[in-house]
Amino acid sequence: MLPAPSSEVNVVLGGEAGHGLQTVGLVLARAAVAGGLHVMVVNEFMSRIRGGSNSTCLRISPQPVRAFSDRVDCCVLFDRDALDRLSGRCTAATLLVGDPEVFGQRPDIQPLPLRELGVRAGGALLANSVVCGFLVRLLGWEMTPLAAALHRTFGEGDILAQNLEAARSGWEAGAADHGRFALPTRPAPTGQRLLLDGSQSVALGALAGGCTFVSSYPMSPATGVLIHLAKQAEAHGLVVEQAEDEISAVNMGLGAWYAGAQALVTTSGGGFDLMAEGMSLCGAIESPLVVHLAQRPGPGTGLPTRTEQGDLEIARYAGHGEFPRAILAPGSPEEAFACTAHAFAMADASQSPVIVLTDQYLLDSLCDLDPLPLPAAPPTARIVATAPDYRRYAPGPDGISPRGIPGHGAGLVCADSDEHDEEGRITEEFEVRTAMVDKRLAKYRPLREELALPPRLHGPADYRRLLIAWGSTGPAIVEALARVPLERTALLHCVQVYPLPASLDQYLRGAERIIVIENNATGQFARLLRGETGCVIADQWLKYNGLPFSVEDIAALLRKEEQR
Amino acid sequence: MSAHSWIRRGCDVAWCPGCGNHGILKLVGETLAELALDPQRTVLVSGIGQAAKLPQYCNAHYFNGLHGRALPPATAIKASNPGLTVIAESGDGDMYGEGGNHFLHCIRRNPDLTNIVHNNMVYGLTKGQASPTSQRGFVTPLQVGGVILEPFNPLAVAIALGASFVARVYVGQAEHARTVLRAAIRHHGYALVDVLQPCVTFNKHNTYPWFAAHTAPLPEDHDPTDRIQAFARACEEEPLRLGIFYRQEKPVFEEQLAAYAGDRRPLYERRVDLAKLAETMDAMG
Ligand SMILES: Cc1ncc(C[n+]2csc(CCOP(=O)(O)OP(=O)(O)O)c2C)c(N)n1
Ligand code: SF4
Ligand SMILES: [Mg+2]
Numbered sequence: 117m118l119p120a121p122s123s124e125v126n127v128v129l130g131g132e133a134g135h136g137l138q139t140v141g142l143v144l145a146r147a148a149v150a151g152g153l154h155v156m157v158v159n160e161f162m163s164r165i166r167g168g169s170n171s172t173c174l175r176i177s178p179q180p181v182r183a184f185s186d187r188v189d190c191c192v193l194f195d196r197d198a199l200d201r202l203s204g205r206c207t208a209a210t211l212l213v214g215d216p217e218v219f220g221q222r223p224d225i226q227p228l229p230l231r232e233l234g235v236r237a238g239g240a241l242l243a244n245s246v247v248c249g250f251l252v253r254l255l256g257w258e259m260t261p262l263a264a265a266l267h268r269t270f271g272e273g274d275i276l277a278q279n280l281e282a283a284r285s286g287w288e289a290g291a292a293d294h295g296r297f298a299l300p301t302r303p304a305p306t307g308q309r310l311l312l313d314g315s316q317s318v319a320l321g322a323l324a325g326g327c328t329f330v331s332s333y334p335m336s337p338a339t340g341v342l343i344h345l346a347k348q349a350e351a352h353g354l355v356v357e358q359a360e361d362e363i364s365a366v367n368m369g370l371g372a373w374y375a376g377a378q379a380l381v382t383t384s385g386g387g388f389d390l391m392a393e394g395m396s397l398c399g400a401i402e403s404p405l406v407v408h409l410a411q412r413p414g415p416g417t418g419l420p421t422r423t424e425q426g427d428l429e430i431a432r433y434a435g436h437g438e439f440p441r442a443i444l445a446p447g448s449p450e451e452a453f454a455c456t457a458h459a460f461a462m463a464d465a466s467q468s469p470v471i472v473l474t475d476q477y478l479l480d481s482l483c484d485l486d487p488l489p490l491p492a493a494p495p496t497a498r499i500v501a502t503a504p505d506y507r508r509y510a511p512g513p514d515g516i517s518p519r520g521i522p523g524h525g526a527g528l529v530c531a532d533s534d535e536h537d538e539e540g541r542i543t544e545e546f547e548v549r550t551a552m553v554d555k556r557l558a559k560y561r562p563l564r565e566e567l568a569l570p571p572r573l574h575g576p577a578d579y580r581r582l583l584i585a586w587g588s589t590g591p592a593i594v595e596a597l598a599r600v601p602l603e604r605t606a607l608l609h610c611v612q613v614y615p616l617p618a619s620l621d622q623y624l625r626g627a628e629r630i631i632v633i634e635n636n637a638t639g640q641f642a643r644l645l646r647g648e649t650g651c652v653i654a655d656q657w658l659k660y661n662g663l664p665f666s667v668e669d670i671a672a673l674l675r676k677e678e679q680r
Numbered sequence: 681m682s683a684h685s686w687i688r689r690g691c692d693v694a695w696c697p698g699c700g701n702h703g704i705l706k707l708v709g710e711t712l713a714e715l716a717l718d719p720q721r722t723v724l725v726s727g728i729g730q731a732a733k734l735p736q737y738c739n740a741h742y743f744n745g746l747h748g749r750a751l752p753p754a755t756a757i758k759a760s761n762p763g764l765t766v767i768a769e770s771g772d773g774d775m776y777g778e779g780g781n782h783f784l785h786c787i788r789r790n791p792d793l794t795n796i797v798h799n800n801m802v803y804g805l806t807k808g809q810a811s812p813t814s815q816r817g818f819v820t821p822l823q824v825g826g827v828i829l830e831p832f833n834p835l836a837v838a839i840a841l842g843a844s845f846v847a848r849v850y851v852g853q854a855e856h857a858r859t860v861l862r863a864a865i866r867h868h869g870y871a872l873v874d875v876l877q878p879c880v881t882f883n884k885h886n887t888y889p890w891f892a893a894h895t896a897p898l899p900e901d902h903d904p905t906d907r908i909q910a911f912a913r914a915c916e917e918e919p920l921r922l923g924i925f926y927r928q929e930k931p932v933f934e935e936q937l938a939a940y941a942g943d944r945r946p947l948y949e950r951r952v953d954l955a956k957l958a959e960t961m962d963a964m965g
Contacts (some may be wrong), residue, residue: 310965328947350938355759360785364752371753375760376948494951522723522741532744
């Protein structure tokens with residue numbers, strides 16, 4: 117008889133870079149989806165190509181999962197270092213699994229002859245599929261969902277056959293523990309179910325938003341977006357160029373928008389620092405621009421493969437002078453898609469830079485989701501055919517200058533980083549200067565109002581205690597609140613973090629005790645909220661060791677808050 | 681049909697009387713007229729400096745961006761709409777100093793654009809500091825003991841990188857300069873035209889008479905397809921040779937982009953194919 121079904125199962129795989137942990141994670145996630153379940157895969161790695169100690173965590177559940185959990189039910193150790201690094205996360209209830217060739221016979225480690233079974237199936241690398249088979253058995257599953265996942269991953273042919281054989285040998289090796297973490301499969305969903313990470317969601321959002329040009333310089337964790345888009349260059353007709361540096365990348369992006377393309381640049385903090393002057397140019401020439409800023413912990417090179425929300429202020433302030441911009445911070449793959457697509461519309465409509473602010477945790481985590489909603493019609497940029505007397509910076513009816521591009525119409529399109537008159541010619545007239553500054557800054561209004569993405573309230577509308585979060589921390593808080601429901605407490609999740617949407621104010625007014633939760637050390641969003649609204653922030657919950665908040669982290673903070 | 685007047689009349693020109701920039705503006709205006717380019721399809725891109733003000737005085741589209749950053753937007757403009765004629769133009773400080781990295785990599789990329797560099801061997805706009813091409817010993821308010829750095833040799837660098845068209849002209853030899861610039865704009869690929877230009881206010885050393893005395897045309901038997909010979913002549917310092925040092929046909933950046941493999945339309949005419957995007961999403965997920 118199987119043990120009682122679990123509500124969810126958390127599996128951690130630990131090993132060095134080069135072991136292919138991410139592939140194991142992907143195959144198991146595909147198997148979970150094929151088995152009608154939900155899954156989230158969180159990858160955590162050191163900044164090295166070989167060696168080190170990395171881990172991949174899978175959370176499998178009958179409910180949708182969108183947050184990271186500390187709980188470990190089963191931990192598969194691919195090498196000795198993994199034990200040292202992961203033992204702190206394991207409890208007495210955790211099943212440790214390892215190769216007796218590595219660990220010998222130890223009472224605390226369930227032996228699984230990984231290497232031997234892999235070699236028997238055709239090679240040591242096949243140990244990965246042995247692990248998959250073994251784990252599937254622990255969940256009490258037949259081979260079917262895993263076979264489908266391997267098929268999806270390896271196509272047809274010898275490689276598939278070897279992986280299937282390896283998986284079966286792992287499945288058979290798990291006979292004694294069949295269903296130890298029983299999580300019954302369910303009928304596979306009827307509609308298509310996607311399995312996407314944040315990088316893929318941002319890339320798809322860019323395409324849905326009408327992106328036709330990408331210029332960037334590689335930097336973790338922003339490179340994934342660049343790579344996903346590079347693969348689509350021919351199919352979707354977009355120009356993708358690896359620039360010589362980030363300064364070039366952002367200036368290329370601006371040149372592309374000037375010529376009628378819709379450009380994206382993707383970068384991380386250090387690269388974005390180099391783009392500061394380009395941001396300012398963007399403001400001066402009133403160009404649209406979409407920047408994907410993928411945060412990792414700084415300062416300096418920091419922790420290149422870890423996560424943090426430490427770059428909100430640089431996103432807010434980068435670039436000299438005063439000019440409008442918007443910052444969107446998605447909290448899930450669905451939001452990453454929607455925000456990136458919206459960023460193109462927003463940038464185009466406001467002729468301003470729009471920054472999509474993500475982080476390593478969001479970008480490298482994989483979830484199953486419904487197909488992402490595509491617009492009914494392809495978005496079109498607001499480009500006008502110019503008349504012979506066209507003046508690039510003459511205000512239109514709504515104050516924003518209709519945007520012409522060279523070669524489309526009969527006028528000249530003159531863009532100038534010097535202060536300029538309506539025609540785009542250098543000027544030092546004080547009245548013209550004042551009028552141009554006012555015209556540019558007036559674009560803040562639509563960014564706050566009709567173009568804004570409103571915050572989302574989770575919890576009772578009559579809250580007294582209001583938790584405020586932005587970006588990727590949202591889902592862990594939502595889940596923790598479900599576990600530790602505090603009285604009259606809600607979460608306000610902000611997707612548009614700058615400028616604060618006009619609709620934000622009403623939420624703050626209803627709150628008696630505001631707590632801001634951020635994945636950084638100094639509370640950057642709290643500072644922004646206080647500065648812009650004058651609200652009183654009673655407490656801040658901060659984490660900045662390079663890891664995301666887990667559901668348990670937040671649940672513990674909620675319990676403490678309950679005791680207050 | 682009356683010919684397009686490339687040079688704007690009645691602007692408040694910010695250059696000193698006698699500055700070589702006036703000659704370069706005339707040179708550019710006349711060459712564009714001779715080539716009968718369509719002003720609707722011609723874009724001037726510049727950075728910041730005295731030289732970089734040139735587009736302000738033209739009847740053409742322009743993108744007057746940041747100091748040192750003319751080449752990246754110029755490349756992107758060409759890549760976004762290959763039907764446009766793109767001319768990137770700025771001073772020696774802008775192109776070879778602040779924008780040096782873009783200069784190197786633009787040559788490697790080889791977009792079909794013309795790169796005009798006003799080489800006055802000084803920073804004009806910021807009032808007379810040394811530029812990358814200032815000669816050793818050149819005394820400035822900042823280099824008070826004279827320049828001690830080796831001057832940057834743009835032609836030798838460009839030839840070493842395999843640039844597809846490399847030339848030097850002197851603004852004082854207008855006829856010759858026009859012929860070379862015409863060839864550069866017509867050239868299919870990246871074309872560097874380094875234009876020697878006296879700055880009458882801040883460079884009292886490299887004056888009109890100095891340039892007249894220290895420049896000479898390339899020898900008649902110069903073979904611009906011979907890279908080694910071109911490199912050797914680019915390294916000569918006395919006299920500074922004028923003419924087309926090197927040219928070769930090689931693949932052009934924008935023509936190799938996957939975006940144009942099955943679709944010649946400029947990017948602004950394209951819309952996302954939603955059915956195809958749905959397929960992409962399925963395949964990714
Ligand atoms: C990022 C930045 N640094 C410095 C400057 C100041 N600046 C403007 S033009 C210039 C140098 C001009 O020299 P050059 O490019 O040779 O042009 P010229 O004025 O001689 O034609 C400098 C240093 C600037 N505008 N931007
Ligand atoms: S400062 Fe020199 S380069 Fe500038 S306009 Fe005067 S003479 Fe020409
Ligand atoms: Mg100069």
